Amino acid sequence: AQRVTQPEKLLSVFKGAPVELKCNYSYSGSPELFWYVQYSRQRLQLLLRHISRESIKGFTADLNKGETSFHLKKPFAQEEDSAMYYCALRRGSNYKLTFGKGTLLTVNP
Amino acid sequence: GAGVSQSPSNKVTEKGKDVELRCDPISGHTALYWYRQSLGQGLEFLIYFQGNSAPDKSGLPSDRFSAERTGGSVSTLTIQRTQQEDSAVYLCASSKGGNYGYTFGSGTRLTVV
Numbered sequence: 001a002q003r004v005t006q007p008e009k010l011l012s013v014f015k016g017a018p019v020e021l022k023c024n025y026s027y028s029g030s031p032e033l034f035w036y037v038q039y040s041r042q043r044l045q046l047l048l049r050h051i052s053r054e055s056i057k058g059f060t061a062d063l064n065k066g067e068t069s070f071h072l073k074k075p076f077a078q079e080e081d082s083a084m085y086y087c088a089l090r091r092g093s094n095y096k097l098t099f100g101k102g103t104l105l106t107v108n109p
Numbered sequence: 110g111a112g113v114s115q116s117p118s119n120k121v122t123e124k125g126k127d128v129e130l131r132c133d134p135i136s137g138h139t140a141l142y143w144y145r146q147s148l149g150q151g152l153e154f155l156i157y158f159q160g161n162s163a164p165d166k167s168g169l170p171s172d173r174f175s176a177e178r179t180g181g182s183v184s185t186l187t188i189q190r191t192q193q194e195d196s197a198v199y200l201c202a203s204s205k206g207g208n209y210g211y212t213f214g215s216g217t218r219l220t221v222v
Contacts (some may be wrong), residue, residue, distance in 0.1 A: 009149075034210065044152075044200065044213040049179035051208065086152065096142060096165055098123045 002027040004089050006100035014108050021072040021103045023061075023087030029065050033063055033070040034097065039040040044086070047072075057081070077107045111135075113214035115201050121220045122191055130186040130217045134203030141184050142204070142211065143176060148198040158184060159206070173199075180184045 003026045015020050025031060035047040048056045048065040050070060061072045070087060084104050087096040114133040119158050134141050140207040143155040158178040169175070173191075178184040189194055198218050202211035 032208075035159050046204075046210040049210065060175040094140065094159065096154050096157050096168075097211065098154065099144075101149070 002031065002089050002091060002098050004098055004100035006085075006086050006087055006103050008024065008103045009101070010104050010106070010109060012106045015079055016076050019074050019077040019081070019107075021085050021087075021105065023070045023072065023100060025070065025087075025089050027066050027068075027089060030065075031089060032090040032092065033061070034090070035059070035061055035070075035072050036086045036088055036099070038084045038086070040083070047085070077094065077105075079107045079109060081105060082107045113201055113203050115199075115214035115217050117217060118215065119218045119220075124221055125190055127187065127189045127218065128191055130188075130199050130219070132186070132201030132203075132214060134182065134184070134201070135212055136182075137180065138203035138205055138212070140204040140206045141178060142202045143184070143186050143199045144200045144202065146200055146216065152200065155186070166196050170186060170194060179200045188219075190220075193221045195219060196221045 005024045007022050033050040036044050037047045038044045059074045061070050063070050084102050086102045087100040090097050116131045123198045141158040144152045146152050156163055156176050157165040160181045161178050177185045198216040200216045202213045204211045
């Protein structure tokens with residue numbers, strides 16, 4: 001069975017500092033990895049996915065199959081990045097997403 | 110519709126009562142998912158529909174929980190004989206399937222008193 005672990009429930013950084021939200025997964029096959037974000041009083045929304053290899057709002061994430069990780073990074077955090085971040089894994093198309101328990105990021109002024 | 114619509118947005122019910130939660134997916138989205146979001150537990154998968162059938166209902170916590178989808182569109186999640194531990198936000202998401210991502214609704218906050 002697949003599992004997603006986000007070791008930090010809470011992460012607090014200052015504006016302008018680098019930020020890294022950790023995500024580790026366990027799955028024997030080749031998974032699809034995603035990051036979802038939920039801003040205060042808003043719906044959960046897709047931030048980025050590994051197959052797109054894109055940068056959204058300055059965030060990037062690289063899939064490291066050797067370390068089974070998909071950490072989310074941003075070089076200079078902004079206050080508007082404060083939100084709950086969820087890492088998620090999918091075995092393949094047309095399968096469910098399995099989510100981690102989330103990390104609440106607070107960016108202080 | 111423009112997005113995934115869930116109703117009601119809030120529901121307070123007495124322990125032991127039955128509740129029905131509704132999800133209206135984006136038109137044309139064949140896949141529909143129900144999740145439960147509670148503090149400290151993240152998002153727990155409940156059930157997945159492809160069209161009207163449910164190939165994966167492995168996340169339903171007990172036989173008090175059931176869901177159906179009709180016409181490949183609207184879905185209803187029913188919780189019978191509600192318990193206090195059922196209190197959570199119930200999220201619905203829909204997708205075109207394939208490599209497309211999910212679009213989430215705003216959820217139904219269920220409180221069992």
